[in-house]
Amino acid sequence: AQKVTQAQTEISVVEKEDVTLDCVYETRDTTYYLFWYKQPPSGELVFLIRRNSFDEQNEISGRYSWNFQKSTSSFNFTITASQVVDSAVYFCALIENSGYSTLTFGKGTMLLVSP
């Protein structure tokens, strides 16, 4: 069975601080995909990144970076120099590659960036 744990329910930072959102996952499959989605106050989930289990290379996109470590089953997300517009709920998710596996989400981390 697949499971995603986001231990941080809510994080508050001041603008320009760096912040890391943790994600730990469980799966028995050797092939799987990890995702991060952002849910701003408008409600729509916005895709941020997809990573397959064979690619452990870290990725950077502007102020966003992701650290994938299979040894610790973690896929952490860091926002550098946070901005007020980063305030949202962030979801980590996992899908296995076998059969009709569906996307399993963590419970989300609410990030509040204050000016």
Added chain:
Amino acid sequence: GAGVSQSPSNKVTEKGKDVELRCDPISGHTALYWYRQSLGQGLEFLIYFQGNSAPDKSGLPSDRFSAERTGGSVSTLTIQRTQQEDSAVYLCASSSSGQGARELFFGEGSRLTVL
């Protein structure tokens, strides 16, 4: 349309009434998913469609919940004899394939309030 469209965006109903929630996926997307987001509960998978068939209905919480998809496009989620615990945001997502590599595109959700 350009994105996943859901209607109504907000629905308030009385306990015991039936409700229908509609999802219009991105044109050409064969896979369609329904999720439920309750306060503090993260995203809960309900049902997955590949074309018009539903290979995975495992997430439907009770027999009061049903869903159908016609023409490989629009889907309707029906909740009969609504209860207060059904109050949540119901999110629909679509993807170009049912395989795990594809990202899901989400609508803005239908917020259901059962009084």
